[in-house]
Amino acid sequence: KKVADRYLKGVTLGEGTYGVVFKAIDTKTDQTVAIKKIRIGKQKEGVNFTALREIKLLKELKHPNIIELIDAFPHKENLHLVFEFMETDMEAVIRDRNIVLSPADIKSYIQMTLKGLAFCHKKWVLHRDMKPNNLLIGPRGQLKLADFGLARIFGSPDRRFTHQVFARWYRAPELLFGAKQYGPGVDVWAAACIFGELLLRRPFLQGDSDIDQLGKIFAAFGTPKLAQWPDMVYLPDYVEYQNVPGKPLRALFPMAGDDALDLLSRMFAYDPKVRISAEQALEHRYFASGPPPTEPVLLPRPR
Ligand code: ADP
Secondary structure, eight states: OEETTTEEEEEEEEEOSSSEEEEEEETTTTEEEEEEEEEOOOOTTSSOHHHHHHHHHHHTOOOTTBOOEEEEEEETTEEEEEEEOOSEEHHHHHHOTTOOOOHHHHHHHHHHHHHHHHHHHHTTOOOOOOOGGGEEEOTTSOEEEOSTTHHHHHOSOOGGGSSOOGGGGGOOHHHHTTOSSOOTHHHHHHHHHHHHHHHHSSOSOOOSSHHHHHHHHHHHHOOOOTTTOGGGGGSTTOOOOOOOOOOOHHHHOTTSOHHHHHHHHHHTOSSTTTSOOHHHHHTSHHHHSSSOOOOGGGSOOOO
């Protein structure tokens, strides 16, 4: 049976932060798509207008490293978001023990991630919920960021009802300190965590609560000094803590080259005002020096 007279419903792909995702065929284009059903409940006035306006903006967010939002429509008590279908994701790549990632492969994945981020940030759209399973990988190896802008439209996802709590591991220190106003730096921090995860082949900072997450960050980089991040004392959940020293980045990532370590240190800057932007990161010498990033078609993928 067709949904909205256009989509032939297929298998369920999984349950995400906002609702169920299923596979479907777009009969208008014969393209395979992924439809995300977001429960909005009965709404007298129809769907929330602000949400619809924001969704219209997302439809115009077109870039080779961003998942295309093909269509969006309310149906029964759900909002349906139609995306291009993607074969696999970064989490599967990292977890697959048969896959060896060369320094050039890692560079390619990080470059595509930063290109997608830089494009959205230029349009003032934040992701806010970057994690490896939001980095989808297409049939020709292209990496595309999924769920861009959804956190802002639908609010911070309610994690009590989902298995997904991993996003904490990618959370920037300003968010953990309760910042209500934050910027694109939160996505750069998350991208740095993913960069680290590609190098280590396991999540880099695995906190089991928000407090523990800060503890893991402090243990790695040392507690932030006032001179390093003067504004931290104004954040709602800031508390004085005991100073602990950090470890040299080289000791945390012994497999990384000097250029990779330098870029990582700038992406992991405590002060979001000091943290490198996605656009600046793409200009970093890590991408100019050898080895060149692997061409997407040649990247290793799960089979
Ligand atoms: P989360 O909110 O946990 O990030 P999502 O709602 O994005 O999860 O996705 C739920 C499931 O649907 C995941 O297992 C994901 O692999 C799959 N999925 C999401 N988007 C797509 C897509 N565009 N193509 C293929 N599978 C997708």
